[in-house]
Amino acid sequence: MEQMTITGGAHLARALQAEGITRVFGIPGTHNLEIFAQLSAHGIDIVSPRHEQGAGYMADGAARTTGEVQVIVTTTGPAALNALTALLQSFTDSVPVLLITPGMPLTHPGRGNGLLHEVRNQEAALSAVLTEVHRVTSPGEVSLAVGQTLSAMRSGRKRPAAIEIPLDLIETTGPGRLHPSVTRALPAPVQTQIDTAAEAIAASKRPLIIAGAGALGGGAGTEIEALADTLGAGILLSSNAKGLLDDRTVSCLGAVGFLEVLPELLGDADAVIAIGTELASSDFWPEPLSLPETVVRIDIDEVQMLTNATVTHPILADAATAAADLNTRVAGLRSDADAAAARDWTAGWKARTASAAESEGRPWAELSAALTAFAEAEESPLIVAADSTMACYYGVQTGWAARRGDRFLYPAGAGTLGYGLPAGIGAKLASPRARVVAVEGDGGSMFTIAELAAAVQAGVRMTLIIVDNGGYGEIRNEMEDRGDTPSGVKLTRPDFPALAQAMGARGIHVDGSQELLDALTDAESAEGPTLIHITEDSRAGADMLRR
Numbered sequence: 001m002e003q004m005t006i007t008g009g010a011h012l013a014r015a016l017q018a019e020g021i022t023r024v025f026g027i028p029g030t031h032n033l034e035i036f037a038q039l040s041a042h043g044i045d046i047v048s049p050r051h052e053q054g055a056g057y058m059a060d061g062a063a064r065t066t067g068e069v070q071v072i073v074t075t076t077g078p079a080a081l082n083a084l085t086a087l088l089q090s091f092t093d094s095v096p097v098l099l100i101t102p103g104m105p106l107t108h109p110g111r112g113n114g115l116l117h118e119v120r121n122q123e124a125a126l127s128a129v130l131t132e133v134h135r136v137t138s139p140g141e142v143s144l145a146v147g148q149t150l151s152a153m154r155s156g157r158k159r160p161a162a163i164e165i166p167l168d169l170i171e172t173t174g175p176g177r178l179h180p181s182v183t184r185a186l187p188a189p190v191q192t193q194i195d196t197a198a199e200a201i202a203a204s205k206r207p208l209i210i211a212g213a214g215a216l217g218g219g220a221g222t223e224i225e226a227l228a229d230t231l232g233a234g235i236l237l238s239s240n241a242k243g244l245l246d247d248r249t250v251s252c253l254g255a256v257g258f259l260e261v262l263p264e265l266l267g268d269a270d271a272v273i274a275i276g277t278e279l280a281s282s283d284f285w286p287e288p289l290s291l292p293e294t295v296v297r298i299d300i301d302e303v304q305m306l307t308n309a310t311v312t313h314p315i316l317a318d319a320a321t322a323a324a325d326l327n328t329r330v331a332g333l334r335s336d337a338d339a340a341a342a343r344d345w346t347a348g349w350k351a352r353t354a355s356a357a358e359s360e361g362r363p364w365a366e367l368s369a370a371l372t373a374f375a376e377a378e379e380s381p382l383i384v385a386a387d388s389t390m391a392c393y394y395g396v397q398t399g400w401a402a403r404r405g406d407r408f409l410y411p412a413g414a415g416t417l418g419y420g421l422p423a424g425i426g427a428k429l430a431s432p433r434a435r436v437v438a439v440e441g442d443g444g445s446m447f448t449i450a451e452l453a454a455a456v457q458a459g460v461r462m463t464l465i466i467v468d469n470g471g472y473g474e475i476r477n478e479m480e481d482r483g484d485t486p487s488g489v490k491l492t493r494p495d496f497p498a499l500a501q502a503m504g505a506r507g508i509h510v511d512g513s514q515e516l517l518d519a520l521t522d523a524e525s526a527e528g529p530t531l532i533h534i535t536e537d538s539r540a541g542a543d544m545l546r547r
Contacts, residue, residue: 056086
């Protein structure tokens with residue numbers, strides 16, 4: 001807390017170190033050299049991506065895996081804007097990533113004068129995506145900005161933020177002291193809200209729980225499973241809630257929000273308990289969602305409580321605490337006969353969703369089977385970092401049987417391409433015990449394939465599976481479904497295994513589930529990353545893989 005007269009860059013590094021930040025993802029540039037010098041001097045590890053968007057995805061993957069704030073550092077202008085797409089992904093999926101970037105000098109002309117990396121209003125560009133953007137006005141204010149920003153990021157709904165330091169303040173000295181972040185406790189459930197919600201769902205015949213990433217981040221798996229058991233309810237997961245509980249649990253219907261059977265399932269339920277989920281179309285594709293008259297919603301965001309659903313019983317509280325309190329109250333009200341009947345209803349829908357998932361995911365069945373077998377081969381958790389590609393949302397998301405504690409990192413809200421590889425790198429660095437597999441399509445992989453070199457340099461042992469259908473398969477299918485002649489979607493691709501080898505990684509092509517499982521197993525004993533190339537036997541692949 002001692003006041004010190006040091007550079008703005010030193011104030012930054014000192015504040016980050018005091019807040020427990022041990023690693024940043026970023027690329028040095030002309031305007032941030034003092035920042036990197038001070039980060040190194042304060043013992044903060046620097047991971048060097050090949051592009052600022054990759055830095056953002058790495059930080060996102062690390063933050064989703066740990067639940068803790070992760071930091072990226074860019075230089076001005078194009079570098080900060082390169083990172084903005086990744087920050088959009090983090091914002092839409094509620095992931096705490098902090099961007100630190102230089103900005104134009106304090107006295108810079110508002111209309112510009114041609115300074116290197118000049119952006120007329122970089123703060124406004126950041127504010128178009130983020131709600132928390134702090135432009136500092138003195139070297140000493142840097143520490144205050146860190147404390148205030150992390151206070152906001154660590155309280156309530158966790159979302160990304162940015163601190164912009166005018167480049168003329170980074171090397172300027174000034175007095176300042178640390179301002180440690182302060183976080184507020186999550187609200188406790190209101191007993192009357194618990195009581196009325198419990199009475200409503202205890203009387204239901206076909207209750208359904210919809211659990212999102214907020215439930216997983218809140219560590220509510222045990223409490224939600226207990227509530228489902230008391231009610232006899234099924235549990236529907238959002239994409240990023242996969243791993244909240246074992247997919248083979250009798251109550252778990254899986255992360256099947258992309259399947260055509262979903263509207264029928266929702267229409268058949270007579271009560272929904274939504275826990276830590278936006279109920280958004282990026283997770284549950286039919287729009288709008290057809291929900292029953294009784295909707296209990298547990299969330300820590302009062303604004304989200306009023307979004308995407310008409311809620312009859314709002315409970316503003318931590319997911320685990322509210323689910324446990326609700327279960328205690330329901331247990332005294334729920335009849336054994338109603339619970340038994342609901343279990344039969346859940347079992348019927350579990351069979352139907354499994355059948356629908358098998359049908360929709362047939363082109364990727366061998367991929368999903370290999371991941372399931374690979375996960376079960378060891379006790380250590382498996383993290384699958386996915387891309388916005390059919391192999392993931394129709395295949396792995398519904399076909400891979402995740403265990404409690406496994407993770408599925410999926411770019412749901414913004415649906416960005418090229419997310420899987422850098423997110424997997426960040427996840428592995430943050431959780432070295434875990435096994436990490438990234439899954440991308442051939443088209444999306446090229447957005448960030450250069451980060452394979454970053455993985456080699458960082459010594460990251462992980463696997464990238466590239467599922468090749470010859471181009472942008474989903475878009476090709478949508479064009480054909482419209483009656484259009486597909487155009488602009490068939491791609492000339494590199495020799496992916498050779499490309500991996502050129503960057504210092506291992507690269508192989510495999511066919512079939514057993515070869516893929518063997519390759520995944522071998523990759524765990526490699527020095528660094530392994531790229532596994534497979535081809536997709538699908539409608540899109542049948543067209544675009546033809547020479």
